[in-house]
Amino acid sequence: MSDKLRTLFEKVWDSHVVVAPEGEPTILYVDLHLIHEVTSPQAFEGLRLAGRPVRRPDRCIATVDHNVPTIKDHRLIIADQIASKQILTLRDNCKEFGVELFDVHSPEQGIVHVIGPELGITKPGMTIVCGDSHTSTHGAFGALAFGIGTSEVEHVLATQTLPQSRPKTFRISVEGKLSPGVTAKDIVLAIIGEIGTDGATGHVIEYAGSAIRELSMEGRMTVCNMSIEAGARAGMIAPDETTFAYVKGRRYSPQGDKWDEAVAHWRSLATDEGATFDRELTLRAEDIAPQVSWGTSPGMVVPVTGNVPSTAPDDSEAGRRGFERALAYMALKPGVPITGITIDRVFIGSCTNSRIEDLRAAARVVAGHHVHTNVSAMVVPGSQAVKAEAEREGLDRIFLEAGFEWREPGCSMCLGMNPDILSPGERCASTSNRNFEGRQGAGSHTHLVSPQMAAAAAVAGHFVDVREWNFAGQEETAHAAIS
Numbered sequence: 001m002s003d004k005l006r007t008l009f010e011k012v013w014d015s016h017v018v019v020a021p022e023g024e025p026t027i028l029y030v031d032l033h034l035i036h037e038v039t040s041p042q043a044f045e046g047l048r049l050a051g052r053p054v055r056r057p058d059r060c061i062a063t064v065d066h067n068v069p070t071i072k073d074h075r076l077i078i079a080d081q082i083a084s085k086q087i088l089t090l091r092d093n094c095k096e097f098g099v100e101l102f103d104v105h106s107p108e109q110g111i112v113h114v115i116g117p118e119l120g121i122t123k124p125g126m127t128i129v130c131g132d133s134h135t136s137t138h139g140a141f142g143a144l145a146f147g148i149g150t151s152e153v154e155h156v157l158a159t160q161t162l163p164q165s166r167p168k169t170f171r172i173s174v175e176g177k178l179s180p181g182v183t184a185k186d187i188v189l190a191i192i193g194e195i196g197t198d199g200a201t202g203h204v205i206e207y208a209g210s211a212i213r214e215l216s217m218e219g220r221m222t223v224c225n226m227s228i229e230a231g232a233r234a235g236m237i238a239p240d241e242t243t244f245a246y247v248k249g250r251r252y253s254p255q256g257d258k259w260d261e262a263v264a265h266w267r268s269l270a271t272d273e274g275a276t277f278d279r280e281l282t283l284r285a286e287d288i289a290p291q292v293s294w295g296t297s298p299g300m301v302v303p304v305t306g307n308v309p310s311t312a313p314d315d316s317e318a319g320r321r322g323f324e325r326a327l328a329y330m331a332l333k334p335g336v337p338i339t340g341i342t343i344d345r346v347f348i349g350s351c352t353n354s355r356i357e358d359l360r361a362a363a364r365v366v367a368g369h370h371v372h373t374n375v376s377a378m379v380v381p382g383s384q385a386v387k388a389e390a391e392r393e394g395l396d397r398i399f400l401e402a403g404f405e406w407r408e409p410g411c412s413m414c415l416g417m418n419p420d421i422l423s424p425g426e427r428c429a430s431t432s433n434r435n436f437e438g439r440q441g442a443g444s445h446t447h448l449v450s451p452q453m454a455a456a457a458a459v460a461g462h463f464v465d466v467r468e469w470n471f472a473g474q475e476e477t478a479h480a481a482i483s
């Protein structure tokens with residue numbers, strides 16, 4: 001090993017190089033391949049046609065998430081033909097090629113980016129790929145994790161390797177202390193608001209600084225999840241005691257002596273003091289307010305105390321046209337206060353914000369209140385394990401009593417690939433990660449927010465600053481509840 005100072009990314013990359021031919025992409029070894037129903041059918045078909053096996057079935061894990069209906073009685077026989085075929089095909093492929101599948105009725109089923117970490121499959125220092133852009137989520141553990149296309153899925157299935165050109169490095173430090181009510185989601189939305197949706201193109205981001213270190217693993221996953229929305233190849237956070245405590249004792253985590261060896265290795269992954277990045281940016285946590293997206297990209301975002309912008313941030317002809325188009329699509333008038341925007345629907349879920357901590361935070365806001373009469377709201381836990389834990393804690397009852405629907409795990413209303421879609425013109429406060437035109441259904445309007453902000457909007461019927469929330473009957477714990 002060289003004694004050159006290296007970043008977390010460089011250490012993980014260097015230890016996975018199979019061969020790096022001059023002037024050609026590096027061949028990287030892949031430790032873990034996550035698979036879901038949407039991007040895998042052609043990949044398996046390619047293998048079948050070539051008469052190849054899966055090289056390392058023990059390094060693959062599959063689940064169904066994008067297409068599965070979230071109403072219990074609708075999960076057995078899926079009405080949508082394409083969805084049904086994709087799920088049946090995944091089932092057949094996993095059986096034929098010997099890949100472990102967490103199927104629709106398995107107690108481990110859930111959104112692929114939720115179940116990997118909670119089963120201890122995701123570990124620091126790994127290379128992780130999946131035919132899914134939000135694979136960046138797993139970078140929260142100090143893994144190099146990124147999305148790949150279907151032809152690359154086939155390549156990884158066949159060889160357990162992937163040709164990759166080396167990305168640049170970008171450290172984003174968030175220093176200081178978040179105010180109560182400001183969350184990991186607000187950090188990442190504020191970052192994307194600052195650098196734009198192509199702000200990190202060609203780079204792997206390392207999130208650093210005291211506010212990032214203070215985050216739980218759930219919060220770190222939320223931040224890394226949205227790296228792709230800033231154009232980054234991946235997002236990473238150095239593993240530390242918080243990481244080790246989360247990974248310890250999970251089903252696929254190392255046990256006994258192996259655990260101590262693993263932790264010793266994971267400790268060595270942090271960026272060396274003095275190692276340099278291609279780019280650096282520092283934000284102050286105190287400056288970050290709860291965020292609400294107003295437009296049709298995650299970069300079109302403002303603090304809840306702000307207004308829908310009146311002028312295009314980018315004054316070029318194309319910038320102005322994009323701005324006007326976003327306003328028109330979102331049916332918003334320039335200059336309107338964010339807290340004046342009324343909503344029809346609330347979605348608490350997705351691989352960004354459907355973990356237990358997200359549901360706890362939303363439930364604290366909702367407790368003792370009722371969903372506004374003009375709003376219909378639902379909570380979709382990210383996995384069966386999250387659902388079971390939430391039910392054990394009584395969170396389901398808080399949501400149901402407040403008038404929320406309580407659903408089965410899946411991607412749900414994050415994207416219009418299953419029955420959970422908005423009608424044209426409906427406006428939704430959503431804890432997901434994308435607000436593109438038509439993302440939650442043709443002609444629908446999406447506003448990206450944190451779980452706390454979504455919960456508060458469900459009750460108020462419009463956006464409110466959750467920092468001023470009335471925690472019904474729990475005033476004495478209000479501060480703790482939103483922090």
Ligand SMILES: CC(C)[C@H](C(=O)O)[C@@H](O)C(=O)O
Binds near residue numbers: 038039132133
């Ligand atoms: C369906 C899948 C390929 C897609 C992705 O890659 O991200 C989806 O998960 C999304 O969030 O848009």
Ligand code: SF4
Binds near residue numbers: 065111134432
């Ligand atoms: S929850 Fe949404 S963002 Fe995450 S994998 Fe599913 S569709 Fe993609």
